[in-house]
Amino acid sequence: MNQPQIGTYNVGTQLTVGSHQVEIVKYLTSGGFAQVYSALISPTDPHSNSNVACLKRVIVPDKPSLNTLRAEVDAMRLLRNNRYVVSYIDSHAAKATLHNGSYEVFVLMEYCERGGLIDFMNTRLQNRLHEYEILQIMSQVTQGVAAMHALQPPLIHRDIKIENVLISATNEYKLCDFGSVCGVIRPPRNSQELSYIQQDILKNTTAQYRSPEMVDIFRGLPIDEKSDIWALGIFLYKLCYYTTPFEKAGEPAILNGQFEFPLYPNYSEQLRNLIRDILVQNPCQRPNIYELLKRISIIQNIPCPIDDIQVIQPPSSRLNLTELHQLSATQNIRSLNSHLAIENSVPNAALQFGISNDMTRAKSLFNGEKSKIPHNATLNNSAGNSKTYLDNSQNVSHVLGPSSFKSEISNIPNNINDPKANSTAKLKQTIDSEAHSFRQSNTIKLALQDIFPQHDDYSSSSDESNPGDIDELKKTRSLGSYSIHDNAKRGESVKESLTSSSLPGSSFTPTPTKDKSEHESLSRAQSTNTVDNPKDRLPSFSKQNGPVFDGVSVSKQELKDSIKQRMLDKLNSSEESFNARKTYKAKTSVQEDTIKPIMPEQRVPTSKGKKLKPVPPFKPLNLRPKPPPKPLFLVGQKLSSEK
Numbered sequence: 215m216n217q218p219q220i221g222t223y224n225v226g227t228q229l230t231v232g233s234h235q236v237e238i239v240k241y242l243t244s245g246g247f248a249q250v251y252s253a254l255i256s257p258t259d260p261h262s263n264s265n266v267a268c269l270k271r272v273i274v275p276d277k278p279s280l281n282t283l284r285a286e287v288d289a290m291r292l293l294r295n296n297r298y299v300v301s302y303i304d305s306h307a308a309k310a311t312l313h314n315g316s317y318e319v320f321v322l323m324e325y326c327e328r329g330g331l332i333d334f335m336n337t338r339l340q341n342r343l344h345e346y347e348i349l350q351i352m353s354q355v356t357q358g359v360a361a362m363h364a365l366q367p368p369l370i371h372r373d374i375k376i377e378n379v380l381i382s383a384t385n386e387y388k389l390c391d392f393g394s395v396c397g398v399i400r401p402p403r404n405s406q407e408l409s410y411i412q413q414d415i416l417k418n419t420t421a422q423y424r425s426p427e428m429v430d431i432f433r434g435l436p437i438d439e440k441s442d443i444w445a446l447g448i449f450l451y452k453l454c455y456y457t458t459p460f461e462k463a464g465e466p467a468i469l470n471g472q473f474e475f476p477l478y479p480n481y482s483e484q485l486r487n488l489i490r491d492i493l494v495q496n497p498c499q500r501p502n503i504y505e506l507l508k509r510i511s512i513i514q515n516i517p518c519p520i521d522d523i524q525v526i527q528p529p530s531s532r533l534n535l536t537e538l539h540q541l542s543a544t545q546n547i548r549s550l551n552s553h554l555a556i557e558n559s560v561p562n563a564a565l566q567f568g569i570s571n572d573m574t575r576a577k578s579l580f581n582g583e584k585s586k587i588p589h590n591a592t593l594n595n596s597a598g599n600s601k602t603y604l605d606n607s608q609n610v611s612h613v614l615g616p617s618s619f620k621s622e623i624s625n626i627p628n629n630i631n632d633p634k635a636n637s638t639a640k641l642k643q644t645i646d647s648e649a650h651s652f653r654q655s656n657t658i659k660l661a662l663q664d665i666f667p668q669h670d671d672y673s674s675s676s677d678e679s680n681p682g683d684i685d686e687l688k689k690t691r692s693l694g695s696y697s698i699h700d701n702a703k704r705g706e707s708v709k710e711s712l713t714s715s716s717l718p719g720s721s722f723t724p725t726p727t728k729d730k731s732e733h734e735s736l737s738r739a740q741s742t743n744t745v746d747n748p749k750d751r752l753p754s755f756s757k758q759n760g761p762v763f764d765g766v767s768v769s770k771q772e773l774k775d776s777i778k779q780r781m782l783d784k785l786n787s788s789e790e791s792f793n794a795r796k797t798y799k800a801k802t803s804v805q806e807d808t809i810k811p812i813m814p815e816q817r818v819p820t821s822k823g824k825k826l827k828p829v830p831p832f833k834p835l836n837l838r839p840k841p842p843p844k845p846l847f848l849v850g851q852k853l854s855s856e857k
């Protein structure tokens with residue numbers, strides 16, 4: 215979103231954010247989209263027991279952007295009180311009077327007094343981080359990510375990077391910036407979905423941290439927890455070497471997975487092996503979050519701080535791990551759409567997760583309560599040796615350790631004659647043929663429904679694909695199935711709820727500020743704690759009037775044009791900065807790297823007072839000049855029309 219230029223609050227400015235009175239203490243910085251302040255709050259935050267908080271103020275230009283922020287806040291709410299996630303306190307949204315149609319959003323969160331991890335790293339340019347420091351940071355951040363992956367369905371952060379870790383007053387490392395969070399994204403089934411996913415990835419991820427399945431969507435793999443694991447591998451590498459492993463060669467290097475370790479600093483072989491084991495092409499072969507944490511703890515020589523919560527297929531399914539990976543993604547997508555959909559579509563009763571139970575359990579696990587699951591219980595799955603435990607009381611099975619993981623993988627048939635392999639091949643063929651015609655048409659499909667979250671104008675789609683499929687993908691950004699979405703009444707103009715829960719701390723109330731003219735009143739929305747049908751929450755669509763969002767009528771064409779332009783700007787700039795960094799990095803020597811401060815890697819350019827350069831029209835990945843030829847074995851993984 216293009217951030218309008220607005221003045222900063224003066225010290226002492228009083229505001230009301232939800233149920234908190236706020237007094238600005240200091241303007242800290244501006245992020246890509248936000249102004250960030252430290253502030254005094256009343257009442258005191260019971261979690262941190264502190265009256266100092268961080269206030270994030272964001273101007274969002276329209277309702278769709280507001281939905282994105284809503285997803286971010288909902289994610290924070292789900293993860294609140296986790297020790298290694300920046301803790302949510304309160305939030306509030308109001309229609310901004312200064313900018314026509316735009317909204318002003320305030321999010322109160324825990325104040326991380328020691329600033330960003332990147333700043334800390336930059337204080338250690340000469341005297342690089344010690345291995346024990348790296349492991350400590352890595353362990354804590356991994357625990358933050360584990361809290362997301364433990365949810366049912368899991369949440370994928372998608373933008374794990376050095377810049378998104380902050381340091382608290384008590385020296386704890388905390389994950390922040392949940393603006394890219396989504397559910398598992400299943401592989402695309404047609405060109406329209408492919409295009410949607412490509413654009414979504416470019417917009418919401420940082421180039422150097424993208425996993426191979428994100429860079430090459432043609433692989434037909436889901437974007438899931440394992441994509442976060444890859445990002446954690448890049449994160450770990452950067453903690454060690456202050457650069458990313460694919461910095462110089464970019465996407466081609468990500469796709470063939472070749473990287474080297476600098477000679478300096480010298481870390482243990484165990485640590486380097488961990489990085490190697492994370493940065494593997496096949497997502498199935500990457501450790502899950504628990505396995506990763508366990509490996510870190512082993513190097514640290516301490517007990518693993520969490521219990522295993524990884525949900526896997528029951529043993530009766532007779533599916534191999536590759537298929538489990540795919541199926542789990544499909545299930546998660548479904549579960550994001552409808553809890554009932556899972557129950558109706560999964561033949562095996564053991565797969566019917568009690569979502570609310572699991573969530574409560576996952577939350578309690580990560581809030582410090584140890585699981586009561588016995589670690590010595592075992593169960594064999596179809597892959598052969600996997601040690602699992604099926605927790606019948608909660609219908610969740612647990613992977614108990616990484617020990618047999620690699621050997622299972624090696625047992626996975628990768629045979630085209632295998633019926634399951636055939637279905638994957640068919641999927642690839644379908645995508646391939648559609649992608650081929652998509653490329654030939656040489657147009658960028660940015661249909662309104664492709665880029666507009668929570669818009670249900672399917673009837674206008676003329677595409678051959680099932681329009682509901684795209685909608686299904688879009689809903690991966692909606693956190694509706696976590697039972698926290700509000701049932702805000704529609705038809706009342708200007709009313710907006712940023713969060714959606716009725717839990718204490720959330721607020722949809724009017725925000726009386728010192729200058730009341732700045733904000734229009736908001737009314738508290740009704741909310742429920744039940745699993746509701748996301749369809750019920752979609753904005754209505756009138757054929758005559760176009761989309762109507764909570765009663766605010768908008769011109770479809772206007773929205774389409776503005777969103778399209780905004781997305782094109784972002785996508786271009788994101789790619790531009792990646793390429794520019796590549797070129798720049800290629801020119802610099804390793805020696806220079808050791809003393810150069812780390813510059814923040816941005817998904818999209820900031821608007822800190824600078825006007826962005828005009829950028830050429832966006833070219834989808836598949837229309838850009840071909841990268842240098844890849845080794846034959848990689849080409850073989852691509853679809854036939856690519857050749």
Ligand SMILES: Nc1ncnc2c1ncn2[C@@H]1O[C@H](COP(=O)(O)OP(=O)(O)OP(=O)(O)O)[C@@H](O)[C@H]1O
Nearest residue numbers: 243244245246247248250268323324325326330391
């Ligand atoms: N809770 C916090 N405590 C202390 N500082 C914070 C906090 N949250 C954010 N900041 C500071 O503000 C900066 C920008 O915050 P944030 O990344 O959330 O904004 P943003 O607009 O979403 O940025 P972007 O999307 O470009 O990363 C951070 O890099 C950090 O320095």
